[in-house]
Amino acid sequence: MGNEGAKYISEGLKTNTSLVQLNLRTNCIGDAGIRFICTALGVNKTVSHLSLAHNEAKKFKCVGEMLKVNKGLWHLNLEDNKVEDKAAKAIGEGLKVNKTLLGLDLGYTYIMSEGIKAISEGLEVNIALRKLYLWWVVGNFAQKNVLNEAFAISLTECGSEEE
Numbered sequence: 440m441g442n443e444g445a446k447y448i449s450e451g452l453k454t455n456t457s458l459v460q461l462n463l464r465t466n467c468i469g470d471a472g473i474r475f476i477c478t479a480l481g482v483n484k485t486v487s488h489l490s491l492a493h494n495e496a497k498k499f500k501c502v503g504e505m506l507k508v509n510k511g512l513w514h515l516n517l518e519d520n521k522v523e524d525k526a527a528k529a530i531g532e533g534l535k536v537n538k539t540l541l542g543l544d545l546g547y548t549y550i551m552s553e554g555i556k557a558i559s560e561g562l563e564v565n566i567a568l569r570k571l572y573l574w575w576v577v578g579n580f581a582q583k584n585v586l587n588e589a590f591a592i593s594l595t596e597c598g599s600e601e602e
Contacts, residue, residue, distance in 0.1 A: 440463070440466035440467065440468065440472075441466070441467045441468060441469070441472065442468060442469050442471040442472035442475070443472075444466065444468075444472070445463065445466070445468045445471075445472030445473070445475050445476055446471075446472065446475045448461075448463070448475075448476065448479075449475035449476050449478060449479035450479070452476070452479035452480065452483045452486065453479045453482055453483065455483065455485065456484075456485055457485060458485060458486055459485055459486060459487050459488065460486070460487070460488040460489075461486050461488070461489050461490070462488075462490045463476070463489070463490060463491055463494070464490045464491070464492045464493050464494075464516070465492070465493040465494070466494060467494065467495055468491065468494040468495060468496060469494070469495045469496050470496045470497065470498045472494075472496070473491060473494070473496040473498075473499060473501060473502070474501045476489075476491070477501035477502055477504065477505040478501070478505075480505050480509050480512065481504075481505050481508045481509060483509075483511065484509075484510055484511040485511055486511060486512060487511055487512060487513040487514065488512075488513060488514045489512060489514070489515050489516065490516040490518075491515075491516065491517055491520065492516045492517065492518040492519055492520070492544070493518070493519045493520070494520055495520075496520055497520070497521050497522065497523050497526070498523060498525070498526055499517065499520070499522050499523075499526035499527075499529070499530065500525055500526045500529040501529075502515070502517070502526065502529065502530055502533065503526070503528070503529025503530045503531070503532050503533035504529065504533065505533070506530065506533025506534065506536065506537040506540060507532070507533050507536045507537065509537070509539070510539055511539065512539060512540055513539060513540060513541045513542065514540070514541060514542040514543075514544075515540060515542070515543050515544070516544040517543075517544060517545055517548060518544045518545070518546045518547055518548070518572070519546070519547040519548070520548055521548065521549050522545065522548040522549065522550050522554065523554070524550065524551050524552075524553040524554040524557075525554075526554070527548075527550045527553070527554025527555070527557055527558055528553065528554060528557035530554075530557070530558060530561070531554075531556075531557030531558040531559070531560055531561035532557070532561065533561070534558065534561030534562060534564070534565045534568065535560070535561045535564040535565060537565065537567065538566070538567050539567060540565075540567055540568055541567060541568060541569045541570065542568070542569065542570040542571075542572075543568060543570070543571050543572070544572040545558075545571070545572060545573055546572045546573060546574040546575060547574065547575045549575075
């Protein structure tokens with residue numbers, strides 16, 4: 440599919456009112472394609488589950504911007520993408536504002552200390568998120584301590600219901 444296919448999908452998303460799950464996993468989508476999808480989800484209110492796992496993007500800053508305005512997304516999967524710290528910071532900022540996202544999968548995203556810190560700051564404010572998947576993200580003990588502080592403040596209050 441790549442970026443061109445993501446562009447076509449995004450055009451349809453802008454006016455679609457029935458699609459609730461969109462799985463774009465393993466489609467060779469790069470940064471431009473992710474931007475197309477995020478822009479469309481800024482106006483789409485029906486997609487509740489989005490998977491962008493196993494793609495080729497690194498600059499997911501647009502995801503953070505999308506989280507600030509999107510009112511329909513409940514679950515976002517970014518697993519197995521190399522999310523840069525700047526993008527993780529934007530996601531953290533988006534989490535501060537977003538009131539609908541219930542699940543976020545950041546497994547195997549290789550986010551480093553500054554990004555983890557930004558996400559933890561978003562968790563301190565966010566009252567909606569119920570599930571956060573972080574396997575193989577933390578690369579050192581300093582990051583683990585930042586996450587432990589965030590979980591104590593935010594996620595333990597949310598419960599741990601299974602899907």
